[in-house]
Amino acid sequence: MRSYGVNVKNARRLHNALVQKFGLEVRIPVTDFVHMEGPHTVTIPYLKPSDLFETVLLKEPWLLLGGSADANSQQLLQTFWRCYEKEHPDHEVFLHGRDRLDRTVPVTLHGDGGRTQKKQPLEIFSMQPVLGLNSRSTNESNQCCCETSELFGGDNPGDPLAQHINSKHNSYLTHFLIFAYPSKKYKDFKGLLLALLERACSDLGTLCATGVTGFDKEKWYPACVGFKLDMEWMAKSGSLTRSYQNVGETKEHACCHECDAGMPGVPFENVNADAEWIPTRFNTVPWRVEPPWKNNPFDTARPAKFLRRDAFHIYRLGILRNFIGSCIYLLVYMECFTVQGESNAMAKCLERAWGNLMLFCNVQNLRVDGVRGFTVLNLHASKGAFPWLGCKGSDSIVLLKWLIFLARLHLSDAAGLSVQNQQVLSWIVKGAKAGLSFSQGIHGHGLWLRGSCVKFLRNASQQFGASYAHLAAYCLRKNWTFFGMVPKLHASMHFRTELDDSLQENREWTLNPACFDNSMSEDFIGRVARQSRRISFKNVERTILSSYKVKLQFEVKDFKRRRGQ
Template structure:
């Protein structure tokens, strides 16, 4: 348990009658003491390295009430000695790391200059410090200078059995008469310890209504007996609770405005894609919400995969960068606003569908059943919709399936993906005799191709011609089906002959976690060669010092050859990080670095600088303009900057190849980026609005995927899918309440 402080005056010397902090701490941690803890001893040893971390602890035998009294009196004394002061109350597993780490440590806080950390309490489990934190924040959270935002204790998770046992203990302590004022305490104490999770879920969800009323349905019988949340159930809930405005990007219900927004969307969509069959279905488009379906794999128990799928509306409340720009320019809001869906909590604007561990969804039959259920629900909502006596009938239509390329490959059963890319390196390493023998035995297979939309990667249709505004693959769009058997989602409504267009590329994964990483890593490798230093480690140390001083964000890992995936000069740098924001930060750093460096003697660095500036401007325009439909002039500007980057990238890849340098590898994701940019340019030249590429971006969905994935690590593995969806609905209920979307009963 810690209190971090910024003192308003110099810290006085301790009074003679105050016991020495080290002696108090040693009562907890020295091996010869009773009930000593090895873990606490390690914590104490690390903290001794910092003069600004000190211990003021109660005696080990003190009860809970005395611990709270001790902590309160210590904080009051700090106020008496140092007021005015800035302070924060919290608990941590590693005080030394929390103080000193370069990512988010108090010693490196860019806003408050913290002077000291006072440790008030040590324990070998987190539950006592969590309750103490909550009690102290409740008491001191309103004092001037407090930096606490949350109420405390929210970081600790316990099993349902522990909750039931605690409820029984409290009930026995205070008695039934005092417990009668609590509506749930007595009923929680009556839950069975042997089936605590089941009984607690029944109590919280069904009796106390502390969960969203979305029923769990099953995929089928036997091996398909797994739960899902159906789209029609979500739609009925949103309609009955007057929450349809969430799907239209509004903060509060407004039926007329909701209808106007949906009419505006479909009017623009008809200009964008007049051949889409949605306009032949006879639907009331002012009551029809455009949706997408997303899937991805998170990390579950023991680092095993966890499949999380969800639906969400294309229309939302915007992108933060665009809202900030509008605020700076003092733009007035519009009645009919069509913005991308990036603002708000993922528990309120993403609607869960399924959650399965890898051991389950690796079964093709089960995985197919999940996709079949999602597609069937999409068709039901398009053909039948949901009805409410006050609101009428409302519909949804799934326009696209989105996610990273791996997910598109699995969900579509695609036979043409990045998996089919020819690996020239493997051919070069083959033994000459073996290669000659193989050549005589049978002719080489024709390359299958890497793209489900076109024939790029096949013979005479290179995907590497990213320098072209009219690549050869453009004439091969939708010529061949990208699957052996049609997937479930091929039943969704789509333009005739363009079933593959249902599966949309995601610019976030294609660039920030693909081409951008390769470009950044290659630039850093090139810069290291022109940086002062007698060896590569010293040169990267110099680059790292500049990177740290740039201060782009809280997460700034050290720049090393291993970090950029360049352990030897024969390796193509590809980046070892998995955070898209880090690619953005490094791209900005590179632009700054290139501006400060004389590049006149190196044509490759000149082209790298031009490409970096071009793609930064392209992404800046994308994120600062969050309208669902981009008008032709803006779409053309975005496409031109992006294509300029690809031309520079192509030049650098060829020059590196010609000079025998392993830099700027032509990975398959360059083709995905090329597709997105050429589509924008085509729409602009035809004079029609473009559907914003970020409508298919998945940053917000990545946040959603992490939530059930973490829940899967905290529940029993026996009924993991059921327990995860139950707890997800409880978490979502709490977020709906805190967001003032529903009023608790």
């Protein structure tokens, strides 16, 4: 039915009218950012962190406070900061006095790229509370899978084990979008991303100092504990002079933003617990120009610590894919997929390896979604390159389980194996088991780890690094280009070193590395990108923010309905 005087061809206008009339979006004001480069000017809409924080704190404060906003919320925050002070005593949040810590909400920042219409890159920046929505919503307790199992969960606001990682439920409930824009559309504005980041981080820094009045008429404050992002976004958003992009093939270059690894005499390939790079951590800053988050209060002694390592990209989408691809090729070279009387060309052996994986998945009721088969192309092993498998993060876990099964199957027939091949297969088993223990183990805990869990994860990280190094050394002696010593292997060893710090200091509680894991953030990036592909590309930056606010409103209502709130 058509109403008189309404142009049904303008769907965007009709949509906006309906949204405003029925209040279908979270009412967060949109602010325009004006950026100039030379004679050109561009205006980008964004949601100020201060407006986001104030609106959520007034309307739905439970999103920031672990799933429930009541009289015990302040005790929950006090418990968090009491544990975090042992972890990071130099954070500037402790300079403001203890009396406001119980009203200071820990948050992280996240940035990454997605794909909008016509496969154009989309820059997306958001803010995420640290406390998971399950921290105050359930009495259930869970048990970790470490050697000394620990219970975590419950609803006691004074117990650190009750605090959960913010990685459950719909990602629109755990991330708050600040801006999203197609970078190719503004290719003439090279400094736009850094300028937008500086404006948003400066606003957040001011908010950390001044606070806002919340739902209980008291002042509440945010405090940022880190910027979690992958290596690519880390390098371009921080204009880093030391990053994975600086790895030299003929000359040594510093390639880690946290330490001097890669410089002469400081090999980044060393995975031992006494590696030369360990004492050099945070000795210098990895930038020449002040980064865009310079006005965000953090740590003046170790400002580079603000850039947090992302276990998802370092392990599941990083070094595990190198490990898996090299293991597949190594098993082919060890004739684990040869058949007498038939062609044993590389393509045929890879085809048999894929069939073996599919049989394993059928028996174990598992699935691999991101790979259609094993080929030289998707293993990236052409022209003597170090192989790695282009698979999804969830696929990495399934493939590690398959490698454990396959290597153990061949080890069970030890009579037909040389001593050297038995050793190689045992390294594959140990490396795959350790990779599973760490990458799955961090998600099998709450926000805070007991000492026994820290020791378990530390040993898993060290065992994976040692197995990878042993296999790399073996292949080097054989003159096989497998198990490349890449920067993500070095980055994974930083997890071990941080866990070593906790054990040496005998901390009662240690912050879980999964606090800065981006697996849920990747889901958020995908959802925002999909929304951007379903709307008009005209004024897409403003329309994305409007669509996000509508979606957030519906997700909040649905979540409250399911919770009976």
